[in-house]
Amino acid sequence: MKWNWKEMGSRLQTLLDCAVESGEECGCQLAVYWNGEPVLSLVSGYTTPERTETIREQSLFPIFSVGKGVMATAFHRLVEKGIVSYDTRVADLWPEFGCRGKEGILVRDILTHREALFELPPYRDIAELADWKLMCRRMEAMVPAWAPGGKCQYHPITYAWLLGETAHRADGRPFAEIVREEVLEPLHLDSFFFGTTEEADSRFVPVDVSSVKEGRSWHTEFMHNPVIRHAFIPSANGCANALSIARHYAALLGEVDGIRLLKPETVTNATVLRRAPDDPVPPKGTWQRFGLGYALYGPENDLGSLFGHGGALGAEGFADRAHGLAVGFTKNKVTLSHPEHVVRDRISEVLGLPPRHW
Secondary structure, three states: OOOOHHHHHHHHHHHHHHHHHOOOOOEEEEEEEEOOEEEEEEEEEEOOOOOOOEOOOOOEEEEEOOHHHHHHHHHHHHHHOOOOOOOOEHHHHOHHHOOOOOOOOEHHHHHOOOOOOOOOOOOOOHHHHHOHHHHHHHHHOOOOOOOOOOOOOOOOOOHHHHHHHHHHHHHOOOHHHHHHHHHHOOOOOOOEEEOOOHHHHOOEOOOEOOOOOOOOOHHHHHHOOHHHHOOOOOOOOEEEOHHHHHHHHHHHHOOEOOEOOOOHHHHHHHOOOOOOOOOOOOOOOOOOOEOOOOEEEOOHHHOOOEEEEEOOOOOEEEEEOOOOEEEEEEEOEOOOOOOOOHHHHHHHHHHOOOOOOO
């Protein structure tokens, strides 16, 4: 497939501008890398419904679960270094975890969302979610909802502590340090944060809840809370711009400024569907089709040719292995039809890609 990026950029910019003008979106960014090179970086709209401040290329959007893709990449780098394997028993690294039905959980069960620990442990105040050690102790006391290693069920927030603490116990470095040193720093992703700084907060784009009748939502209660936003909860509290998201996925397909994050064989292995034999994809389908840490899309006969992760507000990041594309998209308006986002679908149509509802 060939693209005229100048023409494509004009079409996509018009698409974003029309979505903002109609009120469908408030603010958004779209970035595309092709064969390791940035070819598009588009912005449109405003930081708030009052339309007093425009979106910039370096504006930081709350991306929620898009961060899980970066988590997976950091973990795969540890596997490549021989520090841990996908078949390692988590309890062998994290002995306190190996109790109450969790004794046999493997690393691959976490990466594939099949360890049945998707419910948040009890907490008295949302601020407790920012206490890594406390939440890990509470995960140690959790009982799986069913036998681990079987049915797939998405782990929205607990994924952070389950994968992150396992990585820490295997490697010795705190997971925040692993993510920074294995992914963010090598790629110079200075607009990607799990825990914003004072400077980053000055670029933070708030959530627009103008479409919500109540005028509030869990998105704001979570990401507008500075304790949460400044914490390290990489499964849920990431803030980034679209360029950084796209750059991460570009470095999984090939070199970006001389840096390739994972070996081709690692990416190939990580993008194979992993479901238990007695847990087939439902007849009506599901977005919860996971490889090792990445959600998979693409034709049914080539599932995994497109892989990445979406976020609760509509941001997404993904790589298209067939065409060498890496895409990052951010937005800040709550869409009541989530995970279906018509603007994302229109972008996909222009790029000639299958729509993703994740």
